[in-house]
Amino acid sequence: MRNDHKISFRDYYIKILSKVWVILTMGIIGTLGSYYVTMNFVEPTYEATVTLYNGNKTTGYSQLNKEEELINSELMDDYIELLKSGQVQEEIIQRSEYNLTDSSLEKNLDIVVMHGTRFIYLKFKHKNPEYSMRIVNQLSNSWIKKAEEIMGVDNLQILQYAKSPIDPITPVLRQNVIQTTVLFVLIGFVWVSCRVNNTKKISSEKAIVEEAGLVVLGTVTNMKEKKRHIRI
Template identity: 25%
Template sequence: MESAKEIDLKELLKIFARKWWLILILTGSGLVSAYLLTTFLVTPTYEAKTVLYIGQEDTGLGTIGISLGQLQADSQLIIDYKQLALTRLVINEVAKNTGLKITEDDSGSRSWVIGKGFQEDPMTMTYKDFQKNTVIQTVENSRLFTVGFIHSDPQMAQIVADELAKQLTLAVLEVVGVQNIRILDQAVVPQKPVAPNKLQNGLVGGILGFMLAMIIITMRFLLNDTINDEADIESLIGVSVLGDIPEFKGEAR
């Protein structure tokens, strides 16, 4: 049984150096392809944010002397309020006031467009999609937090973010029985998308192209059974080569 070809790392590196053009072509092709696919096939999404403040009930915004314990308690409240914002109670009210259609599954989010086939309806989404696109974050060492929403339409992202913040304040009053959050800043229409990241996707495509080039070159090296020198003969038949017959110029064969 023939033994598997051993990998000569030094020889393999030399082959990598000789095949630099293949590595360059596949790396560049992967980078450009991923960038173009991201540009033309992936729908950009935008995020709009409102800024809210958590304070003590019946106190003004100018309250001073906030302790670390109070900040920690407010952080816990924000976690509770985040879960409240993701409930159907809040989502249904937001949908009713913004024109969104919320469904249990994604069967109603696709519609037939003549000449284009099935297209996603940006005004229809599932509860899970709405929850996934809702972003609630705390502002470190403060009582401020943001309520954001991600959507393919920047104006709709702004409308939903504002309505979501409004409905959250109403739900806190209705469910918790306190009125301790206030809207400080309304959302503005975002100008730049938050996704996709064209540069990052392009780099990933370039890395995949580079890896593909490495795999192709390595496999060709391993599958190449051409005898190039004495070392290949010794490895193949297991017998040392005693000498070789030089070839003279002009010698007839």
């Protein structure tokens, strides 16, 4: 029984290997299909970034005392809340060429504050790389202007304006291709395994009949028990 089990196990993998071309073909189909769909039907999204600094223009970083650091920390929170308000965003939304709403602006706007520092990164995502750059730069200028008008402080300054992004952040072509290829390879493997199992089942029934020297007149399926019986 052990030898029969080992032989059947070995035969199973031999049959799998004999159908490896099916698995490879499925992988190639997944790779080419994912590449084609991603490049032709998925619209890319670009992200532009402005670097800002929350610090007085005339005071060096090393000269700040604890009280000034606390004030700057509180100012950072106020700056962020001001940016989220309509006072800053109104000018951008009114520009018809951008086709932006309050919700779309908030959805695509990202504010990153580096922990333990006063650096602020203002990011904006858009389908048009040029628009993503223009919008985030204009937002930054409006932000600083409104901070001076409303809060009466000029600590916020732009260190680097955004440039028009070249590479999109989505879709990630490499990631899409790898994931789709792996998925199609797995589908191919499952399909081949099912085919091999069905072939083994049919071969086993024939082997039993031949070994017993019986003549099969037909088969009857018992639907209640869902088992196949051999009629002699």
